[in-house]
Amino acid sequence: MRRRRFIANILRTAALLGTVPRVVLGQSQEGDRPMSLTDPEAETLSKWCDLLAPGAARAGVARYVDQNISGRFGESMLLLRYLDSGAMLPFYRGGIAGIEQESQHRFAMGFARLDPQQSGEIVAAAARSKTEAWTTPDPNFFYFISRSDAVDMVYGTEAGFAQLDIPYLAHIDPPKPW
Amino acid sequence: MTDHTHDPVDVVIAGSGIAGSTMAAELAEAGFSVLVLEAGPERKLSEMVSSQIWSRRLRWAGPEVIETGDLVGAANFAMGWGTGGAGLHWYANWYRLHPDDFRVNTLHGKSLDWPITYDDLRPWYDHAQTYFGVSGDAKADQWSPQSDPYPMPPLPLSRQSQALKKGFDAVGLALVPNSLAVNSQSYDGRAGCILDGWCDAGCPIGALANPLVLQWPKAFKAGAKLRHHAYVSKITTDPSGKRATGVEYLDEQGARHVQPAAIVIPACHTIWNARLLLLSANDQHPDGLGNGSGLLGRHFTSHALTTIHGLFPDETEPYRGVTGANTLCLEGYDDKTPAKGAFGSRAWLAAQATKPNDLLGLALARPELYGAALDDYMRRAARHYGNMTVLCEETSIPENRIELDSQKDRFGLPAAKVTNTLPKDNAARSDLARAEGLKIFKAAGVSAPWAGQRAPMHMMGGTIMGDDPATSVTNSFGQTHDVENLFLAGASLFPTPGAVNPTATLAALVFRTAKHISDNRAALLR
C-alpha cells in the first residue's frame, strides 16, 4: 500500500516536473548530473533544503543527498541510515514528490516557481504535520531528515564551524567535507 | 546447500564488538583457539574521521529492525557494524548497576531478580575498570556502589558543567565528576583525552577505550582470528539437540559457510542475539535454541531517555569535552518509588560535548526551527548551549519482546521485530525526571529551557539469565539451559536494566563467563 502510494506520487511528479525552470544547484555541482535523482528532483530538493538551512543549496545539498543514496548503504553518510534503514532512494523520491504534490494542490504550480512566501507555507505545513495533499513519506519525518541534510551542509563541515566561529579541533581532518 | 566447510575451532564467537572482542581476548589468552565472525567490514583507526557526517559510515548497516510500541526508534542507532561494533563510537560512560537493581522483584514485587547479586559481580566490575581504564572520582560520587578506587582521576570540570552545577546546587542535588572509560592521563600505553568532543566519531588516539586499541591487539597477540563479512545465520546442534556443533554463516556474495566449533558464543548485540537463537530452531528445538522456557526474546528492556536543553547567559564552550558526559548525578537513584504511581531509578548525565549537526547536535535539539530562526539559534547555541540527559529504568515485562517477523531481510531471513512499550509507572517516573531537569536548568539561570521527546536508549534483555530453566534462557554465566556449550555475551542477558548505561556490566559479565569457560575447559571441549 505504502509502496503503491510512492509510485503514484513519483509518476504524477514526473509528469508535472517537465516544464519547471532550472534553479541554481550550487557551486559545487555546476556541470554535474545527479546519479539517482532526476535534475528536476535535485532542483526541488535543493530549493527545499535552502529554505530549511539557508546556504544549503550553494553548499551542494542535492548532490550530497544524491551521492549518498546512490552508493552502498554501508558507505552512506546520511542521518537517515540510522533512523530508518530501509531503501533511501524511494524515501527521498517520495518526499520530493510530496513537496510537488503539495505545491500543485495549494498553488497550482511546481515548487520551483513558488515565491518565498508560498514555498515557506509548504515548509511550515510539513514542519507542523499540516500538509493537505502530501501524505507519504510522513511529511514531518521528511522535513526532519532533509533538515538534517541541510544542517550537515551549512553547519556540519569545517567551513560551517568557521562560520559559527567555533574551533573544529579535529583528530583526523575529513578528507573532504562529505 | 553448503558451499564451504571450515576447519573446526574451540570457540566461535559471532560479533566483534565490546562483548565479542573482550571474550575473544580472554579465551585466546586462556589457550583456546578462537575465531570471531563479524558481519560488517574491517575497520581501522584511520576511519575515525572527526566529522559527524563521516562518522555515520561506522554505523549499523545490517538488516533493518521492525519496531513497534511507544518506546522505539533506537535499534539502528544503537548498533555498530564492522570490527569493534558500537565500541568504535560509544561514549564510554561507565557505571555499575546498584545492588537493588539485582533484586527488583524481591524488593518491589515487579520486574525480575538477577541470579547473582552486586557482591557476586563486584570483583568483575573492579577488574573491568582496570582493564578498560576508567577515570572518575568515587569519593565524590558517594551514590555509586562501592568499588575499588578508579584507576585515574576524573576529567576536569567543563564550562558546561560549571554552568549546570549552579542549578544542581540550588535544588540540593550533587553534581559530581563523571566516571568514564576515557583516560584523564596516559594509561596502559594509551594517550590521555584532549577534550575535543569528537568521541561520537571515534577516538583514534585511543584515549577512549575502544576495541581497536584495547581488546583486538590483545586477542590477535594471543592468536584469535577475525573473519569479516561473515553474517552468522544459524547455530547448528547434534542430533540430540543438547550440544551445538558450530554455526553457519553467509559471506558477502551470499555463499553459505559451515564453521564447526566446540563452543558457540553469539555476541551480536541484544536484538541479534535473540534473533539468532530464534533462527536456529530445529527438530529438537522447534521454538528456537534455548527456548525451553518459552521466554526467548521476551523481557526486552531499554532506558527511557529525556534530554534537557538550554542557552546559558555565560559562554559554555559546548563543542569541548567528551560526547559522553562531563558530570553525573546519581543522588536519589536508589529511590525506585519517588511518588505514587511512579516507578524506577533515574540517572542524570550532564554536560555532553555537542557539535552543530547530527542526531544529538545543536540543530536537532530544536527541530522546529528553520531558515533565519535556525541560523539565529545556531549562532547563539554554538557558544551558550548546555544539555543533560536522564536515563530512567524500564520494568522488565514479558510483553516487550524480540521475535521473528514474516517479512524477510536482505539475507532472505525472517526480519527481527521488536515490541517495546513503556509501562505506565515508568512513564510517570520519566515525567517526574523531566520536570526535575527543567527545574535544575531554571535554577542555573536558563530562562527558557526545553525538553526533548522521550526516546529509548540502550537495548537489553531477550535472552535473560536466571537460576530456573523454566523462567530464563541462560544461567548466570550466559550458558543456555538447553544447549550446554552455547553461551551468550552482551546486554541481552540482563534481567533488569537499572537506569545506567550497560557496558560496564556487560564487560564484567564477559570476564566472569570467560573464567567459567576456562575453568570448565575439559567438559566443554569434549
Ligand SMILES: Cc1cc2nc3c(=O)[nH]c(=O)nc-3n(C[C@H](O)[C@H](O)[C@H](O)COP(=O)(O)OP(=O)(O)OC[C@H]3O[C@@H](n4cnc5c(N)ncnc54)[C@H](O)[C@@H]3O)c2cc1C
Ligand atoms: C552512540 C552510542 C553511544 C553509547 N554510549 C555508551 C556509553 O556511554 N556507555 C555505555 O555503557 N554504553 C554505551 N553505548 C552502548 C554500547 O556501545 C554497547 O553496550 C556495546 O557497544 C555493546 O557491545 P556488543 O559487543 O554487545 O554489541 P555491538 O557493539 O553492537 O557489536 C555487535 C557486533 O555484532 C555484529 N553482528 C550482528 N549480527 C551479526 C551476525 N548475525 N553475525 C555476525 N556478526 C554480527 C555487528 O556487526 C557488530 O559489530 C553506546 C552506544 C551507542 C550507539
Ligand code: SF4
Ligand atoms: S574528547 Fe577525548 S575521548 Fe573523545 S575523541 Fe577526543 S580525545 Fe578521544
